[in-house]
Amino acid sequence: MSKRVEEMILAACRKHPEGMLDTALEPELPGVTVNDRAEALNSLLSSHKLQILVNPADPHSHIYKASAVGDTARFKGLTAEDMLVYQCIQAAGNMGIWTRDMKQRTNLQQPKINKILKALEERSLVKSIKSVQNASRKVYMLFELDPAKELTGGPWYGPDAFDSEFITVLQEATLSYIKSKGDATLADIVRFITETGISKQALQEDDVERIINTLDYDGKIDSMEDDDDGLPHYRVPLMPIPDTTAFTSIPCGVCPVFNECVEGGKISPESCQYYSAWLEQLDY
Amino acid sequence: MAEPPVASSPAAARLAFKLIEDGFGPVARDVIATLIEHGTQQYGELLRASALSAAQLRHALLVLVQHNCVNCYLKEEPPTMRGPGPSYFLYEAALPNILQILRVPRFLTHMFDEHGNDAAWMVFSLIEHGRLRWDQLAQAVREHVAGDGNEAEAEHADPDKLRNLFRSLVMERYIERVPACTLPPPPQQVHPNARKKKAAPKPGSEEETELLRGQQEAGVRQEYQQVRFSIPVELMGIGQGSAEAGASVKPAGKRKRTKEPITGGAEEPAKKRGRRKAGEAPLGCAEGRQQDEATTAGAATEVVLWRANYDEFNRRFRNDTIIRLLKDKFSATTAQAVEGMLLANARYEQTAQPAETVMLSVNDVSGALQRKHGNEGVPENVAGVLRHLSEDGLMFLDSCGSGPGGEQFKLHMPKVLQFARLHDLQAAIRNKFGPHAIRIWRLLLLNGQMEQKQVAELAMVPKEEAREALYAMLQAGYLTLQDVPRTNDRAPSRTFYTWRASSHVTIARMANDLYRAAGNLHERLAHEVAKPKPNSKRTDALEASLLELDTQLCLFSDV
Ligand code: SF4
Numbered sequence: 001m002s003k004r005v006e007e008m009i010l011a012a013c014r015k016h017p018e019g020m021l022d023t024a025l026e027p028e029l030p031g032v033t034v035n036d037r038a039e040a041l042n043s044l045l046s047s048h049k050l051q052i053l054v055n056p057a058d059p060h061s062h063i064y065k066a067s068a069v070g071d072t073a074r075f076k077g078l079t080a081e082d083m084l085v086y087q088c089i090q091a092a093g094n095m096g097i098w099t100r101d102m103k104q105r106t107n108l109q110q111p112k113i114n115k116i117l118k119a120l121e122e123r124s125l126v127k128s129i130k131s132v133q134n135a136s137r138k139v140y141m142l143f144e145l146d147p148a149k150e151l152t153g154g155p156w157y158g159p160d161a162f163d164s165e166f167i168t169v170l171q172e173a174t175l176s177y178i179k180s181k182g183d184a185t186l187a188d189i190v191r192f193i194t195e196t197g198i199s200k201q202a203l204q205e206d207d208v209e210r211i212i213n214t215l216d217y218d219g220k221i222d223s224m225e226d227d228d229d230g231l232p233h234y235r236v237p238l239m240p241i242p243d244t245t246a247f248t249s250i251p252c253g254v255c256p257v258f259n260e261c262v263e264g265g266k267i268s269p270e271s272c273q274y275y276s277a278w279l280e281q282l283d284y
Numbered sequence: 285m286a287e288p289p290v291a292s293s294p295a296a297a298r299l300a301f302k303l304i305e306d307g308f309g310p311v312a313r314d315v316i317a318t319l320i321e322h323g324t325q326q327y328g329e330l331l332r333a334s335a336l337s338a339a340q341l342r343h344a345l346l347v348l349v350q351h352n353c354v355n356c357y358l359k360e361e362p363p364t365m366r367g368p369g370p371s372y373f374l375y376e377a378a379l380p381n382i383l384q385i386l387r388v389p390r391f392l393t394h395m396f397d398e399h400g401n402d403a404a405w406m407v408f409s410l411i412e413h414g415r416l417r418w419d420q421l422a423q424a425v426r427e428h429v430a431g432d433g434n435e436a437e438a439e440h441a442d443p444d445k446l447r448n449l450f451r452s453l454v455m456e457r458y459i460e461r462v463p464a465c466t467l468p469p470p471p472q473q474v475h476p477n478a479r480k481k482k483a484a485p486k487p488g489s490e491e492e493t494e495l496l497r498g499q500q501e502a503g504v505r506q507e508y509q510q511v512r513f514s515i516p517v518e519l520m521g522i523g524q525g526s527a528e529a530g531a532s533v534k535p536a537g538k539r540k541r542t543k544e545p546i547t548g549g550a551e552e553p554a555k556k557r558g559r560r561k562a563g564e565a566p567l568g569c570a571e572g573r574q575q576d577e578a579t580t581a582g583a584a585t586e587v588v589l590w591r592a593n594y595d596e597f598n599r600r601f602r603n604d605t606i607i608r609l610l611k612d613k614f615s616a617t618t619a620q621a622v623e624g625m626l627l628a629n630a631r632y633e634q635t636a637q638p639a640e641t642v643m644l645s646v647n648d649v650s651g652a653l654q655r656k657h658g659n660e661g662v663p664e665n666v667a668g669v670l671r672h673l674s675e676d677g678l679m680f681l682d683s684c685g686s687g688p689g690g691e692q693f694k695l696h697m698p699k700v701l702q703f704a705r706l707h708d709l710q711a712a713i714r715n716k717f718g719p720h721a722i723r724i725w726r727l728l729l730l731n732g733q734m735e736q737k738q739v740a741e742l743a744m745v746p747k748e749e750a751r752e753a754l755y756a757m758l759q760a761g762y763l764t765l766q767d768v769p770r771t772n773d774r775a776p777s778r779t780f781y782t783w784r785a786s787s788h789v790t791i792a793r794m795a796n797d798l799y800r801a802a803g804n805l806h807e808r809l810a811h812e813v814a815k816p817k818p819n820s821k822r823t824d825a826l827e828a829s830l831l832e833l834d835t836q837l838c839l840f841s842d843v
Contacts, residue, residue, distance in 0.1 A: 248715035
């Protein structure tokens with residue numbers, strides 16, 4: 001009897017992968033007494049075939065979820081304390097949780113938590129992520145989750161650092177697109193970038209807008225509001241920033257010791273090596 | 285709008301010393317250095333402060349005044365109970381004029397392009413000698429043209445033609461009368477922030493006398509402005525209507541001043557001369573003090589000295605910059621229309637330091653263009669072009685409604701020039717500090733102040749690189765850092781630090797850097813020239829760079 005009830009419960013839960021409330025379970029189990037149901041649930045939970053979770057829609061109730069096939073093995077042999085930590089991490093979602101906060105929530109000792117985390121990591125149940133906002137802080141989240149943008153810094157962060165190269169590539173692609181089109185809106189550019197597939201992660205409008213803004217700050221494009229559609233349009237500037245000026249085409253204009261240079265001093269125009277090199281290059 | 289940038293920084297002074305030493309020797313340099321260090325001085329003070337011998341100082345001052353590198357003013361103290369107050373001459377280093385020495389080749393090229401060879405020689409002679417009478421000038425030009433070895437040219441330079449050319453250059457304001465050395469010193473400029481609101485002085489009070497004296501001095505200066513570009517009767521040429529000649533005769537001021545013939549020193553009323561101490565006669569002054577009624581008979585033989593008016597050259601260069609910018613940023617037609625505005629505005633301007641143009645109507649603009657370029661030079665729809673420009677977000681042009689000559693506009697020249705400077709500045713920042721720096725600088729300029737972290741994020745630059753660029757620019761004075769403490773103890777850990785970019789501050793900074801760089805370049809040039817075997821390729825390149833740098837300086841400091 002109890003085996004049959006267990007199977008009925010699992011089947012019902014598999015139909016609802018988002019999880020089921022206890023009350024929703026009842027109609028699925030016609031003719032099963034409350035006691036039998038409770039017994040079957042307990043047995044399923046202890047064998048890790050079923051998980052019990054806080055209902056995200058209503059934190060005062062809870063829901064049942066069937067464990068994925070294979071999960072059962074991964075959870076096998078975990079103690080109640082292990083499960084406590086696991087659930088604490090699970091609750092933190094894709095923002096992750098810091099070990100200090102875990103300690104507070106679970107009331108376990110730090111060394112104990114560390115040991116549990118190690119075990120959970122070995123079983124590929126959880127993973128640790130470095131936050132870009134707080135490089136010294138490791139946060140934990142469920143293995144299968146994608147970390148939140150706030151943690152990873154969005155698409156601009158490579159495996160462990162800021163990906164300047166990727167940004168440069170995107171900038172160049174955007175710029176050449178604007179040049180070829182003559183006039184483009186944000187939507188045009190987002191479409192173009194998605195089509196080219198330059199980015200492995202899907203870029204949102206605000207991500208692309210940030211790239212466009214850097215081009216604007218670089219003085220490589222002009223942005224102006226269009227009278228017809230009221231949207232900003234991006235164009236190649238009529239007056240681009242010149243490549244060079246009289247000031248910076250002589251050594252002093254780009255000199256790193258400009259402020260220390262005085263006549264008769266250790267660094268002086270008469271003895272200046274930058275000028276010597278500049279003048280020598282004229283001879284060729 | 286901030287006041288126009290003025291060339292008065294130590295870096296500018298250093299460059300001026302070099303230019304003076306080059307042209308007039310070390311003694312003259314010492315005189316200028318003393319004058320700059322101590323400010324406007326009397327002869328006696330100058331003698332003491334400069335530690336030169338009287339003969340040396342006199343000689344150097346003569347040369348410097350002759351070459352318009354030192355200004356001379358007559359200061360009259362208020363009368364006392366015992367009679368008129370003492371008066372004495374004051375000397376002032378004409379720093380802006382000295383710095384123009386660097387620009388002379390550009391002046392001459394401009395003259396040659398606009399008015400031909402003779403005109404270039406004429407301006408050259410004036411700059412070479414500082415100040416000349418008309419007959420001396422004509423002589424000098426004839427000698428130069430003959431010296432060219434070109435007979436045809438020498439013939440071309442016949443007196444009438446030269447006189448006509450001279451007249452047109454005066455009318456175009458390239459040449460001006462030398463101001464009398466008896467003008468009162470310029471009023472002291474008080475910084476706008478330091479100006480106090482004063483109630484109107486009570487009648488009969490000392491303040492009122494002061495105010496009246498100030499007004500009277502301003503009147504005397506104004507008298508000079510009125511005759512500055514007027515041509516004396518004898519230069520008007522034969523057969524010219526007396527009406528035209530009459531126009532040049534000075535309006536009779538209430539003191540009935542007339543020009544006094546001078547040769548070397550200045551003549552002064554005997555009364556005043558008696559009150560002045562020995563050694564205080566003005567040196568090398570062009571025009572003596574004007575006479576009282578008793579000597580007005582000398583008016584017929586008025587002798588006038590002339591000099592090149594650098595301001596007018598700079599004004600033209602400024603206009604060229606404005607027109608070029610509008611052509612690049614908008615269109616050739618816009619540039620044409622604005623050229624018309626500048627042409628029409630010319631007669632209302634006294635200096636190259638720009639302000640708004642006066643209100644100009646579409647008819648004024650088309651008229652000015654037509655006079656200069658003929659009918660083809662007038663774009664089809666001047667009103668439309670200007671209206672379009674006035675609607676632009678850069679706000680170079682203000683629309684001022686309609687008047688008798690059609691729609692009216694005002695051009696805000698400082699805004700256009702500031703835009704041009706900003707453009708150069710950005711290129712300089714990129715070359716000097718790298719491409720990330722210009723991104724960060726513009727980000728701060730457009731978005732106001734920001735924290736370092738935010739800067740790195742929005743500029744999409746790695747934090748370390750952002751920090752490096754920010755601090756490099758801070759050190760060079762191109763950015764500012766402000767602390768915003770959260771607690772009263774201003775503890776660094778509880779303080780925000782925000783970065784800020786200001787175009788005004790950075791442009792002023794760059795102007796100063798330009799003077800420094802020009803000083804260094806000049807020094808290196810002198811060093812290369814002084815070598816036993818100077819390499820002409822190198823010295824030429826240095827000279828060319830110096831000229832280019834000066835062109836940029838003109839935009840940053842003189843207009
Ligand atoms: S002279 Fe040489 S050392 Fe001095 S500022 Fe110029 S480049 Fe730098």
